[in-house]
Amino acid sequence: MSGLSKKRKATTGLYDRNKTYLLEEALDILKKTPKAKFDETVELSINLSLNTKDTSQVIRGTAILPHGTGKNIRTLVFCKQEDEQKAKDAGADFAGSDELINKVAGGWCDFDVAIATTNIMREIAKLGRVLGPRGLMPNPKTGTVTDDIAKTIKDVKAGKMEFKMDKQGGIHAGVGKISFPKDALSENIKQLINAIFSSNPSLNKPQIVKSMVLATTMGPGLKLDPTEFRK
Numbered sequence: 001m002s003g004l005s006k007k008r009k010a011t012t013g014l015y016d017r018n019k020t021y022l023l024e025e026a027l028d029i030l031k032k033t034p035k036a037k038f039d040e041t042v043e044l045s046i047n048l049s050l051n052t053k054d055t056s057q058v059i060r061g062t063a064i065l066p067h068g069t070g071k072n073i074r075t076l077v078f079c080k081q082e083d084e085q086k087a088k089d090a091g092a093d094f095a096g097s098d099e100l101i102n103k104v105a106g107g108w109c110d111f112d113v114a115i116a117t118t119n120i121m122r123e124i125a126k127l128g129r130v131l132g133p134r135g136l137m138p139n140p141k142t143g144t145v146t147d148d149i150a151k152t153i154k155d156v157k158a159g160k161m162e163f164k165m166d167k168q169g170g171i172h173a174g175v176g177k178i179s180f181p182k183d184a185l186s187e188n189i190k191q192l193i194n195a196i197f198s199s200n201p202s203l204n205k206p207q208i209v210k211s212m213v214l215a216t217t218m219g220p221g222l223k224l225d226p227t228e229f230r231k
């Protein structure tokens with residue numbers, strides 16, 4: 001416990017919990033905080049003042065992080081037999097139709113992103129009750145329903161990610177690992193925030209963003225100034 005206490009003391013001495021930081025300042029602080037025994041994820045959390053029940057105010061979209069997330073993304077592709085090999089050659093971890101659909105219907109979800117070709121959507125409709133609550137259901141709006149399997153898999157593996165407002169009006173996303181160079185983290189974060197702000201006209205009103213916080217998995221949460229990212 002003494003070691004943990006020293007770590008907390010060293011961390012709290014680096015920042016002011018009541019202060020709002022510019023992105024570069026926040027990253028400098030996170031880089032200086034005592035490290036965990038694993039490569040922590042840098043996480044961005046945005047709290048929005050929106051009516052989550054109003055469909056016109058839903059915030060959802062995708063962003064391609066230029067430096068990836070640092071995570072090995074396991075992709076599953078629902079496709080007809082003639083496209084299975086194409087999907088596997090493009091890097092899909094799992095690909096198939098009936099057998100894979102039945103496996104997922106039984107509750108198996110050991111993957112991070114599900115992709116589907118347009119000609120199999122009717123067959124996987126029943127998987128909505130399994131994949132929907134987990135945010136894994138293929139959706140044309142996020143580009144995961146496609147006939148360009150190779151490009152979609154490449155984008156996902158390279159750092160394409162989906163963001164979606166939760167029922168509390170929050171958006172939470174990993175933007176890289178603390179081991180990433182500072183410039184890489186900065187570019188990833190700016191790319192994601194730009195995609196979020198561009199996804200819905202509602203976000204053009206400054207008062208909509210209640211708070212924006214950057215943190216590592218085990219580290220402190222640092223408040224960011226949302227006005228830094230507005231055009």
